[in-house]
Amino acid sequence: MKTVELSIQGMTCAACSARIEKVLNKMDGVEATVNLPLETATIRVDDGITEDELIARIEKIGYGAERKVELTPKHDLRPLERKVLISALLSAPLLLVMITHIPGVTFHADWLMSPWWQFALATPVQFWIGAQFYQARIRV
Ligand SMILES: [Cu+2]
Numbered sequence: 001m002k003t004v005e006l007s008i009q010g011m012t013c014a015a016c017s018a019r020i021e022k023v024l025n026k027m028d029g030v031e032a033t034v035n036l037p038l039e040t041a042t043i044r045v046d047d048g049i050t051e052d053e054l055i056a057r058i059e060k061i062g063y064g065a066e067r068k069v070e071l072t073p074k075h076d077l078r079p080l081e082r083k084v085l086i087s088a089l090l091s092a093p094l095l096l097v098m099i100t101h102i103p104g105v106t107f108h109a110d111w112l113m114s115p116w117w118q119f120a121l122a123t124p125v126q127f128w129i130g131a132q133f134y135q136a137r138i139r140v
Helices: 014-025 053-060 078-100 115-129 129-138
Strands: 001-011 028-035 040-045 064-067
Touching: 014 028, 014 040, 014 053, 040 053, 053 064, 053 129, 078 115, 115 129
Parallel strands: none
Antiparallel strands: 001 040, 001 064, 028 040
């Protein structure tokens, strides 16, 4: 037995990591644990199984995998933080509209009720900020 560490690309949720884990564990002589936040797979394998076979198996179901080179996550989270902030700002007026519909709330903002205004606010959240999730879905 040997232990192989791989870094995995393209996971967006727990279903992704569970799927990779399941596919790897189906192979004979493989015990795999996939860590979603660290984007890694720790795999105990029989000596006869190569890293390339493991990588090919992961790529076959639509994810990226490569030998792990560094121990710290290589992702720069700043672009993601910026996206979260922008989507929060764009979503806030829509949340406000919903609050005005709560019985007893006297504040009303008719200008926020325009579907075009709501469309303009929601579209970038869905298709620009949300794009990475759609792309991940298409790859699978
Ligand atoms: Cu997923």
